[in-house]
Amino acid sequence: MSASPLDQVAAATPVQMATKIKGLSDRAIAWIFVTPTILILLAINIFPLIWTIRLSFTDFRVNRPNAEVSWVGLRNYERVLTDPDIWTAMQATAHFLIWTIVLQVLIGFTLAYLINKKFRGNDLWTTIIVLPMMLSPAVVGNFWTFLYQPQIGLFNYAVSFFTGIDPSSFSMIGDVNLAPWSIVIVDTWMWSPFVMLICLAGLRSIPDSIYEAAECDRASKWRQFWTITIPMVLPFLMLAVLFRGIENFKMFDLVVQLTGGGPGSLTELSSINLKREAFEKWRTGYASAYAVILFVTVFGLASIYVKALNRVKNR
Amino acid sequence: MSEFINGILRLRRGPWEMLASVLIALGVVMLMQPVAIWLYTYSFVVTLVGTIMFIIVSHFPE
Numbered sequence: 001m002s003a004s005p006l007d008q009v010a011a012a013t014p015v016q017m018a019t020k021i022k023g024l025s026d027r028a029i030a031w032i033f034v035t036p037t038i039l040i041l042l043a044i045n046i047f048p049l050i051w052t053i054r055l056s057f058t059d060f061r062v063n064r065p066n067a068e069v070s071w072v073g074l075r076n077y078e079r080v081l082t083d084p085d086i087w088t089a090m091q092a093t094a095h096f097l098i099w100t101i102v103l104q105v106l107i108g109f110t111l112a113y114l115i116n117k118k119f120r121g122n123d124l125w126t127t128i129i130v131l132p133m134m135l136s137p138a139v140v141g142n143f144w145t146f147l148y149q150p151q152i153g154l155f156n157y158a159v160s161f162f163t164g165i166d167p168s169s170f171s172m173i174g175d176v177n178l179a180p181w182s183i184v185i186v187d188t189w190m191w192s193p194f195v196m197l198i199c200l201a202g203l204r205s206i207p208d209s210i211y212e213a214a215e216c217d218r219a220s221k222w223r224q225f226w227t228i229t230i231p232m233v234l235p236f237l238m239l240a241v242l243f244r245g246i247e248n249f250k251m252f253d254l255v256v257q258l259t260g261g262g263p264g265s266l267t268e269l270s271s272i273n274l275k276r277e278a279f280e281k282w283r284t285g286y287a288s289a290y291a292v293i294l295f296v297t298v299f300g301l302a303s304i305y306v307k308a309l310n311r312v313k314n315r
Numbered sequence: 316m317s318e319f320i321n322g323i324l325r326l327r328r329g330p331w332e333m334l335a336s337v338l339i340a341l342g343v344v345m346l347m348q349p350v351a352i353w354l355y356t357y358s359f360v361v362t363l364v365g366t367i368m369f370i371i372v373s374h375f376p377e
Contacts, residue, residue: 081356090355094347293359297346300339300366307332 049295056288063282076289086290088265089273095180096187096255096269097248103188104244105237108195113229115196116203126200130193137190141257144186148172173259179267183255187248195240202236203229235313242305249298270294331372338365 024032056076060069080086115126132140147155148171156167172182206228214224252271255261261268261276268276274294278287322330342362345354 077359081359082352084352087352087355090347091349293346296359296363296366297343300362300369301343303366303369304336304339307336 052288052291055285056292058285060285060288061282062278062284072285076286077293079286080290080293085265086270086273089268089270092180092267093249093270096183096251096267097245099181099184100187100191100248101241101244103184104192104195105241107188107192108240109199109233109237111192111196112199112203115200129196132190133193135190137254138257140186140190141254144182144189144258145173148182150174174263176263176266179259179263183258183267186258187251187254190254191244191247195237195244198236198240198243199233202233205236206232235309238305238309238312242302242309245305246298246302249294326375328372328375328377331375332369335365335369335372338362338368341365 057071057073058069059072059076061067111129115122115129144155147153150156150168150171153167153172155172156170159165159170160167170178172178172185210228210232211224214228219227250271251269252275255267255269256272259267261272265273270290271294274287274290277283277290319330319333321327323334338361342358342360342365345358345361348354
């Protein structure tokens, strides 16, 4: 009879170590292994969070470390929540968030549905489609600035080819009506493959037997799609929305590289606005209050979303 | 509706979580809406109350 994996591990453990941990309970050994992780988490996640909350009640400015810091109570929160510029940044974030998620879910799911069909060159197409998400956001932002150029940009020429509009008559990045859409297009181009991959995992997890049973019951393809495919892919789709929602709420690098928040402050998302308050105007206390507001919003949204996800999974 | 109110009165998790979720969602909509700045001003309080309520009521019995 062959030894169990546990016996094999015990046999492979050096005698010195075995002697050292001898006498410790399983619980104690578990704590020994988990403690370093907990300490690292406390140091790099929990401590900065608590420190930020503390700073949000002060008038601390990081560029004046020797100046006296005074306790201002809720004044920073009051100022952030009555600032029309931050309100505008929140609206820009909402526009970006809603449209990117809607487009990425639609395009990502459609691509996954098509890629899931068996056809020649399937793997090659999957590789080509996922290429954009492997690039650095800074690189993507940079080369889309060229694509959006009114004189030499390929994007403008493509639009001109399909609509007949003069390519140099519009500027995606410079126009106040088009700039918010320019960042939506680039983010959708970059991250739809991510949603596609998650949806593809969901589609491939559906057993063929369910479709075969539906065929036996003479269910139409349309009916199979709505009663089998969509409900079984929904938890995966919701997970993709959660990931993209949180990521896009704190979107920074791509937009900074592409529009720099312009024209004016039209595409200045909340994270870019926050960075300006913290590291250009050096209002650290004020920026901390702003960060806490964003944190509570994302945390609250993620909580209800995870609850909804669990409910769908348990269905 | 009466089931929901009963759940609230008997401190059951489902209805309280629902209430907290509605508060969070309302707070987020208030934060990002382009209509009135006073809604934006009170959005954080609503989201915070909803989030804290959610954390507490998720420990209530089913």
